Amino acid sequence: MNGVAMYASVQTGGTDQRVMQHAPLVKRIAYHLMSRLPDSVQVDDLIQAGMLGLLEAIKNYDASQGASFDTYAGIRIRGSMLDEVRRSDWTPRSVHKKSRMVSEAIRTIENKSGREARDIDVAAYLGIPIDEYNHILQDSSSCHVFSVEELSQTGDSYLEQALNEEEDLTDGLSREGFEQALANAIMALPERERLVISLYYDEELNLREIGEVLNVSESRVSQISTQAILRLRSRLSEWTSN
Numbered sequence: 001m002n003g004v005a006m007y008a009s010v011q012t013g014g015t016d017q018r019v020m021q022h023a024p025l026v027k028r029i030a031y032h033l034m035s036r037l038p039d040s041v042q043v044d045d046l047i048q049a050g051m052l053g054l055l056e057a058i059k060n061y062d063a064s065q066g067a068s069f070d071t072y073a074g075i076r077i078r079g080s081m082l083d084e085v086r087r088s089d090w091t092p093r094s095v096h097k098k099s100r101m102v103s104e105a106i107r108t109i110e111n112k113s114g115r116e117a118r119d120i121d122v123a124a125y126l127g128i129p130i131d132e133y134n135h136i137l138q139d140s141s142s143c144h145v146f147s148v149e150e151l152s153q154t155g156d157s158y159l160e161q162a163l164n165e166e167e168d169l170t171d172g173l174s175r176e177g178f179e180q181a182l183a184n185a186i187m188a189l190p191e192r193e194r195l196v197i198s199l200y201y202d203e204e205l206n207l208r209e210i211g212e213v214l215n216v217s218e219s220r221v222s223q224i225s226t227q228a229i230l231r232l233r234s235r236l237s238e239w240t241s242n
Helices: 003-010 015-034 043-060 069-087 093-113 119-126 130-144 153-164 169-187 191-202 207-214 218-235
Strands: none
Touching (some): 043 069, 093 218, 119 130, 169 191, 191 207
16 A cells, blocks of 8 residues: 555544654654665655554554554554565675574574684684675675564564554563563673664664764674674574574
8 A cells, every 4th residue: 555545544633643743753763774774775765664654553553552652653663664675675695695604603603612602703613704704794784774673573573463462371471581582682792792782772873973982983883783683693593483
């Protein structure tokens, strides 16, 4: 359904007001995400997708489910933008393959050694120079733009279920278990990786601003962020492989 049709289907006395009220949220999310996207992605496309998500939120929001409208709308908006990026994914298959290869290497090293896998450890395990490993991280950064939000389809569905469906006890415990496992995995990241994740997702700084905080280049921030996400994927493999 295009934007005009969606708007017509939900148009009520309060729709215009809600759209105007939350349009800045759509733009803020779009511009925040743009700092991790290639130049081929246009911010207007993200905003359009986000507006569709906002309209869906207005149409489907049920206050009796307990979540605030802002929380519900934020998830819908991000979800719509995520879908747009997935539909237009330009990342070569080889990049996705190498990304999974790094994640698997991290899991193997950490399981065997019982300590954090450093970049030099992963490069050595893969039998490649550290420069080539950093290049893989740089190439992989674009396919992890919504990294934490899309750690797994399972994680996304738990958020949707929590806001849209009546959950039985088992589903609720599983969702809480995944969220707790994710929180624990983030807290257990190496200090610099944890800081980058916090600055990007909690403080909503872009890569340039994070680089200024850490006194490193934007490309290095991108590498650190990507390695953090791949480490999280490896540590949450029992959840994400389901």
